[in-house]
Amino acid sequence: MGGSAQPRELTAPRLSANDAAMLIRPAQASDAEGIWRVLQPTLAAGETYALPPDMNREQALAYWTRADESPGEHDVFIAEERDVVLGTYFIRPNQLGGGSHVANCAYMVAPAATGRGIAQAMCEHSLGHARSRGFLAIQFNFVVSTNERAVRLWEHAGFKVVGRVPKAFRHPTSGLVDALVMHQFL
Amino acid sequence: MGGSAQPRELTAPRLSANDAAMLIRPAQASDAEGIWRVLQPTLAAGETYALPPDMNREQALAYWTRADESPGEHDVFIAEERDVVLGTYFIRPNQLGGGSHVANCAYMVAPAATGRGIAQAMCEHSLGHARSRGFLAIQFNFVVSTNERAVRLWEHAGFKVVGRVPKAFRHPTSGLVDALVMHQFL
Numbered sequence: 011m012g013g014s015a016q017p018r019e020l021t022a023p024r025l026s027a028n029d030a031a032m033l034i035r036p037a038q039a040s041d042a043e044g045i046w047r048v049l050q051p052t053l054a055a056g057e058t059y060a061l062p063p064d065m066n067r068e069q070a071l072a073y074w075t076r077a078d079e080s081p082g083e084h085d086v087f088i089a090e091e092r093d094v095v096l097g098t099y100f101i102r103p104n105q106l107g108g109g110s111h112v113a114n115c116a117y118m119v120a121p122a123a124t125g126r127g128i129a130q131a132m133c134e135h136s137l138g139h140a141r142s143r144g145f146l147a148i149q150f151n152f153v154v155s156t157n158e159r160a161v162r163l164w165e166h167a168g169f170k171v172v173g174r175v176p177k178a179f180r181h182p183t184s185g186l187v188d189a190l191v192m193h194q195f196l
Numbered sequence: 197m198g199g200s201a202q203p204r205e206l207t208a209p210r211l212s213a214n215d216a217a218m219l220i221r222p223a224q225a226s227d228a229e230g231i232w233r234v235l236q237p238t239l240a241a242g243e244t245y246a247l248p249p250d251m252n253r254e255q256a257l258a259y260w261t262r263a264d265e266s267p268g269e270h271d272v273f274i275a276e277e278r279d280v281v282l283g284t285y286f287i288r289p290n291q292l293g294g295g296s297h298v299a300n301c302a303y304m305v306a307p308a309a310t311g312r313g314i315a316q317a318m319c320e321h322s323l324g325h326a327r328s329r330g331f332l333a334i335q336f337n338f339v340v341s342t343n344e345r346a347v348r349l350w351e352h353a354g355f356k357v358v359g360r361v362p363k364a365f366r367h368p369t370s371g372l373v374d375a376l377v378m379h380q381f382l
Contacts, residue, residue: 060295105338108366109246109375146372149361151337152291173359173377175335180294186332189295191359191377 032128034135037086037098042071044095045088048120049074056182058157059116060189074100074116082143087135089119089128096123099132101139104149113145129160133167140196147195154179155188169194218314220321223272223284228257230281231274234306235260242368244343245302246375249368260286260302268329273321275305275314282309285318287325290335299331315346319353326382333381340365341374355380 037045049070056063061073076084079102089097097119104114115136119128140148150169153160165171173191181187223231235256242249247259262270265288275283283305290300301322305314326334336355339346351357359377367373 056294059293060291061293063293105246105364107245107247107249108242108340108368109338109364111366111372112361112364147363149364152295154294172361175298175358175377175379176381177333178291178295178298178335180297182294186297191361193361195362 032089032091032096032131034087034089034132037075037088041088041095042075044090045074045086045098046071048095048098048118051121052118058154058160059118060152060154060179074098076100076102085139085143087132087139089132096120096126097128097132099136101136101143101148103145104151111144111146113140113143113148114151115140115148116150124159129163130167133163137167137194137196145196147193150190150192152178153190153192154181155190156181156184161190161192164192167194218275218277218282218317220273220275220318223261223274227274227281228261230276231260231272231284232257234281234284234304237307238304244340244346245304246338246340246365260284262286262288271325271329273318273325275318282306282312283314283318285322287322287329287334289331290337297330297332299326299329299334300337301326301334302336310345315349316353319349323353323380323382331382333379336376336378338364339376339378340367341376342367342370347376347378350378353380 046067052058053061053065053070054063075086084100084102086098086100088095097117099115099117101113101115103110104112117129117132137148150164153164155161169192171190172193175189177186178189179187232253238244239247239251239256240249261272270286270288272284272286274281283303285301285303287299287301289296290298303315303318323334336350339350341347355378357376358379361375363372364375365373
């Protein structure tokens, strides 16, 4: 894969919000329930991910963790605080073969924990992890354009909009809205 | 899904090249060998699809035909002439949930049969089939920018470039080249 591998940052960033230590670490099988509690409300809302809102626990965890794939291929992390999962992300090659040098990531934060910088911390962690795996870039395939908080966050983190697919997402209240392709070289 | 369903065209277009009847029809299990003979050289060349060039028959057919998915979800067609498979395409929802109204398609033509309008005929067929399934648009996620024949063909068929991902594909001889996101409303 090549690329500029850099040391992977595994220490816990301290969040100013309440000065509690938040740890981002690889997910384990025992984190399944915590991950599901993060995924479920976001999936059910159906406003930000092109996934069935009625995905059940088994389906959602299968999609998110891809336990059938090799470790080092599809990696899942959680952000936790006092043993409570507040967020999770995965990273994987966005394409195979000649496209495998570009990573894809997806992030979710528990609704009760939004606004505390958890998505940003996971994004920074994913950039470091992607570099450590030798990826040359990260691509987001489908950022719902009405998810303005996410778009601002990704742009702040260095991502650029490289594509805009018109009316690609049927938002539950806004109707057909655009989806953005976002990209960052590492 | 909604959308303007139109009658599906199942008659065989006649190609002027040699005035032989070419039929585009749903693939059957017995077409596996013919499909593999179309896929194999294109995969091995590694110039146009972000798939492993060394995919074996089983892996390639699993990817292309997704026999584990429901009929009417992932549909596979072949273009044949005198019982020889000259091309194949699949059509499926590009995303799930709120993104399932947009189709994705992929097409391959046997190297010996290029330049005879088979890709164009399959593309036209796929537009009709996508309408009949109620899709509102077709999106191509990853058109290798150096595949100029394909880009011209898709643009001629009504697709527009809605995104350009820089250096997303490692071409075997041209190095890192861009990938295009192309899109057409139905």
